[in-house]
Amino acid sequence: MSRPGVRTASLVALVIVLAAGAGTAGFFETRALRSHRDPAPSASAAPTAWPAALSAATAAPAPVVTAGAGQVPAAAAVARALAAPVRDPALGSRLLAQVIDVDSGTSLFADRPGTPAAPASTAKLLTAAAVLAAYPGTHRFTTSVATGAGGALVLVGGGDPTLTAAAAGKAADYPGAARISDLAAQLHGVPVTRIVVDDSLFAGPSVSPDWAAEDVPSSYASAITAVLADGGRARPGDAIRSAAPDLAAGHALAAALGHADLPVTRGAAPSGARTLATVRSAPLRELVEQMLQQSDNVIAEVLARQVAVARHLPASFTGAAAAVRAELAGLGVQVGAGLRDGSGLAAADRVSPAALAAVLRLAATGPAGPRALLAGLPVAAWSGTLADRYLGGRAVAAGAGAVRAKTGTLTGVSSLAGVVHTRDGRLLAFALIADRVAPGAAATDAADAALDAIAAALARCGCS
Known part of the structure; x- marks a missing residue:
């Protein structure tokens, strides 16, 4: 079984301006696949260079506007836009998916969205939202x-x-x-x-x-x-x-x-x-950003235990998972009983795409605390675990600077969950889990590229 390694803020009213570029933008996730292990770079790696994929027209990552810009996309149009990329054989025999309009909550595309599956490191979205709900973003340990x-x-x-x-x-x-x-x-x-x-x-x-x-x-x-x-x-x-x-x-x-x-x-x-x-x-919001940018399992597990401390539960793996579930349930997001840790490192973790999408919508439209989650997400072709993705090819170029998402990788599992604007400026949340990918680094890379193509198709979509 493979495990993820290290590859290589602020929300004001309705707009989030990315702050990662000045500090933690240079963190990369290098998959330490047991079948193909690359040396992980130091967490203090130099900041990511400005990627060629970001042209003068996209001189900086697009701000996340959570208001209802434009019309709610038509579900039929979204389905047409995704018809080809969701059938990519690189995704293996099963893709679980949920795409929603953030402002209205309308489901625009769904393929078994309520089915629990191994989320891999997209589980860190749950930990991030829960700890930001449990403590102020300014809290220090x-x-x-x-x-x-x-x-x-x-x-x-x-x-x-x-x-x-x-x-x-x-x-x-x-x-x-x-x-x-x-x-x-x-x-x-x-x-x-x-x-x-x-x-x-x-x-x-x-x-x-x-x-x-x-x-x-x-x-x-x-x-x-x-x-x-x-x-x-x-x-x-x-x-x-x-x-x-x-x-x-x-x-x-x-x-x-x-x-x-x-x-x-x-x-x-x-x-x-x-x-x-x-x-x-x-401050906590910086720890959350570091966790999300680097996909840092240790930070995730410690922060999940801090949720347990805040809720007066045992600060153990079991107590932390229960605390994250309880904190999010209090905000209207039902995670289910399948969470076993705070990082997604456990192959036994089970979370549905619907739950991941709901957490992303909570971060965009809910209480102020969890909103810092969006500012900490890696940006396609720009920062963190997405810094070296969306850099080439027409299939993914539209996502550069536009897709903000958490990646996830285990043996046989590739996942991606985040937010993206359509061509008309509408903000969508998406959660994608391909949990029957062939083993090996080449198959994993191909599955990741296929997931990127799905998110990029949403970025290209007018869909009205």
């Missing part, structure tokens, strides 16, 4: 150091997935990350005999029983703990993430204190412990 018994210092995890061990003045894997070096600076002169890492904010196993054995450690997943640094890497920039990222973060603190040989153990801060140092993460 706190990591602290407290006093421990016998001269110990306790590194208390607050569930910040991007805390960095990068030295002061050095670039971090994630822009805006809180720094362990800043914790160490606040502890100058404090005597210490050992480091204790406190993961008690989270519960349950740190590796999902629904993940494959080779998923942790890998380039795309680590153990999920309340204390971790650099997306679960033992050191900034590591290609492979850690099976014990909490202990790695503890060792990083010891090194930053100038005592790299200090023992590091797991434990809990004693009752009444005094807080000696704190740092705070980048």
Whole structure:
């Protein structure tokens, strides 16, 4: 079974202006297919160059206008526009699809839209919407150091997935990350005999029983703990993430204190412990954008647990999935009982295209919190996991700069869910899951290209 790796904001009133270009636009997703594994680039890769596919006529990604510009497309016209691309043999023997008009909610194209299937990384849309509903977009997660018994210092995890061990003045894997070096600076002169890492904010196993054995450690997943640094890497920039990222973060603190040989153990801060140092993460909306742009499984799993924390449920894989379902149900989106994790890495995850499309419509028209989801989506031929797609060929050229979507890939599964404007300016949400694709990198690439052609056909469509 293959797993996704790392390939390589703001909504004001009715318009979202993409902010990714200045910060996280350069993140790519490189599929780490077990049958064809490419080395994953560092998360600190340089920003994406301006793609040739974006001509002077599309000098920047199109803004997302959520008002009802133009007429509601005719379902029959949409069906005609999609008739050829949805029959592409590269999609395998089954394509599940839902296309809706965002403003009215009208279904414009559907092929078994209520059928649950493996969503792959499009499941991150659910986590993004839920965590943005549970916390303000400005919320920051706190990591602290407290006093421990016998001269110990306790590194208390607050569930910040991007805390960095990068030295002061050095670039971090994630822009805006809180720094362990800043914790160490606040502890100058404090005597210490050992480091204790406190993961008690989270519960349950740190590796999902629904993940494959080779998923942790890998380039795309680590153990999920309340204390971790650099997306679960033992050191900034590591290609492979850690099976014990909490202990790695503890060792990083010891090194930053100038005592790299200090023992590091797991434990809990004693009752009444005094807080000696704190740092705070980048704002939540930036963490969500980093998750979506990079398709970062570790960020996704940590943020799903933060939804569980907010809802006073166990911050475990099971509790996080239940919390995401409950948070979205409260906003009128029924996800179903098939969600097993927060990232889509579990092959056992089951989510319908209808649920994914409903979440996208919620982000465009619902409460203010989840709206930041749209600003964080990769843009075709421009940013994130879509930066190297929609770059050539008439079949997909219309989607460049116009399609904003979350990608998803597992062995035998290619998915794409996002928003796109029609030629008449109408905003549509779409969710596509091809879950019977032939195995192998070539088949996966062909399926992805076929999904891109469907979204591009929507961009070309007048459909009135």
